[in-house]
Amino acid sequence: MLIKKPDDIKSSEITDKETYLNRRNFMRGAALLATTAATTWLYRELNPPPPVTRPGEKIADIVKPAPAGGFSTDEAKTSFKDITNYNNFYEFSTDKQEVSELAQGFVTKPWSVAVEGLVNKPKVYDLDDLLKLVPQEERIYRLRCVERWSMVIPWVGFSLAELLKRVEPTAQARYVAFETLYDPKQFPGQSGLGTGLDWPYVEGLRLDEAMHPLTILATGLYGEKLPPQDGAPIRLVVPWKYGFKSIKSIVKIKLVEQMPPTAWNLYAPREYGFYSNVNPNVSHPRWSQAKEQRIGEYGLRDTMMFNGYAEQVAQLYQGMDLRVNF
Numbered sequence: 011m012l013i014k015k016p017d018d019i020k021s022s023e024i025t026d027k028e029t030y031l032n033r034r035n036f037m038r039g040a041a042l043l044a045t046t047a048a049t050t051w052l053y054r055e056l057n058p059p060p061p062v063t064r065p066g067e068k069i070a071d072i073v074k075p076a077p078a079g080g081f082s083t084d085e086a087k088t089s090f091k092d093i094t095n096y097n098n099f100y101e102f103s104t105d106k107q108e109v110s111e112l113a114q115g116f117v118t119k120p121w122s123v124a125v126e127g128l129v130n131k132p133k134v135y136d137l138d139d140l141l142k143l144v145p146q147e148e149r150i151y152r153l154r155c156v157e158r159w160s161m162v163i164p165w166v167g168f169s170l171a172e173l174l175k176r177v178e179p180t181a182q183a184r185y186v187a188f189e190t191l192y193d194p195k196q197f198p199g200q201s202g203l204g205t206g207l208d209w210p211y212v213e214g215l216r217l218d219e220a221m222h223p224l225t226i227l228a229t230g231l232y233g234e235k236l237p238p239q240d241g242a243p244i245r246l247v248v249p250w251k252y253g254f255k256s257i258k259s260i261v262k263i264k265l266v267e268q269m270p271p272t273a274w275n276l277y278a279p280r281e282y283g284f285y286s287n288v289n290p291n292v293s294h295p296r297w298s299q300a301k302e303q304r305i306g307e308y309g310l311r312d313t314m315m316f317n318g319y320a321e322q323v324a325q326l327y328q329g330m331d332l333r334v335n336f
């Protein structure tokens with residue numbers, strides 16, 4: 011049973027979208043007017059070059075094998091009941107305790123995932139076929155929501171790198187864009203006014219983040235098929251980033267050259283950046299991220315840098331100012 015929950019921290023309705031769009035238009039205009047050299051400079055300023063492959067290196071070379079133990083934490087697991095009854099899934103509801111019931115009839119069969127864009131071998135995978143190709147394993151990860159609650163979840167899944175290697179990203183590919191199913195008949199939250207989010211929910215990772223062995227596609231938890239409220243039949247899990255990066259019910263994965271849009275960044279760009287790495291030292295503009303409440307526990311814990319995965323991922327952000335690239 012849940013003894014204590016954090017107060018729900020409602021996101022502001024003030025989106026700052028206009029400022030964002032104006033800035034974007036200004037930058038587009040500026041880029042068109044500039045010389046080639048200046049354009050290159052501007053591009054670099056906006057998109058610091060990600061440390062993906064160096065000349066002569068193949069994508070496979072940047073994938074490091076997971077250490078024995080597979081990064082799983084030995085912290086106490088959050089109960090199945092809490093993991094499946096306290097959910098953020100705005101396509102169903104913004105009320106965390108209402109999602110599970112609304113999600114019960116969600117149809118996930120048949121399900122296909124298109125992997126496309128800057129790849130040599132684009133393919134639409136039937137999910138059942140895909141699961142025969144890639145072995146599933148358990149990964150017990152912390153999940154830290156930007157709202158300051160956290161859980162420990164025994165996922166079942168496989169490395170996203172395993173799937174990406176199969177489609178062979180080209181040398182131009184720099185980022186990976188993800189998309190949730192768009193189906194207002196099944197997702198009541200996608201109809202009419204409501205959350206302020208644009209549908210479908212979209213997310214993105216830099217290619218090296220996507221290829222990191224910690225990054226998985228999850229298809230189950232507690233050894234069972236993924237419950238619909240947790241993102242059935244397949245969702246991303248990026249344990250060193252705030253929970254909203256872990257996009258649910260994925261139908262499309264696209265390799266792209268430029269930093270792709272992300273749902274929460276589009277909604278409130280000053281509050282939610284592209285990177286969204288868990289960082290106790292960088293506050294959300296409206297609240298501190300220094301502490302968190304582990305669901306099912308009394309009191310607060312200190313939030314850990316990169317959610318406790320610093321040893322594995324800190325080198326991905328070497329030389330970057332994490333206050334700017336929040």
Ligand SMILES: Nc1nc2c(c(=O)[nH]1)N[C@H]1C(S)=C(S)[C@@H](COP(=O)(O)O)O[C@H]1N2
Nearest residue numbers: 097098099100155190211240253254256258
């Ligand atoms: N498509 C989609 N994916 C989503 C969300 C959402 O609303 N829609 N919420 C995100 C947020 S804010 C969090 S914290 C996690 C929650 O995952 P869980 O409910 O399985 O704990 O899912 C993320 N993925």
Ligand SMILES: [Mo]
Nearest residue numbers: 155156253254
């Ligand atoms: Mo979240």
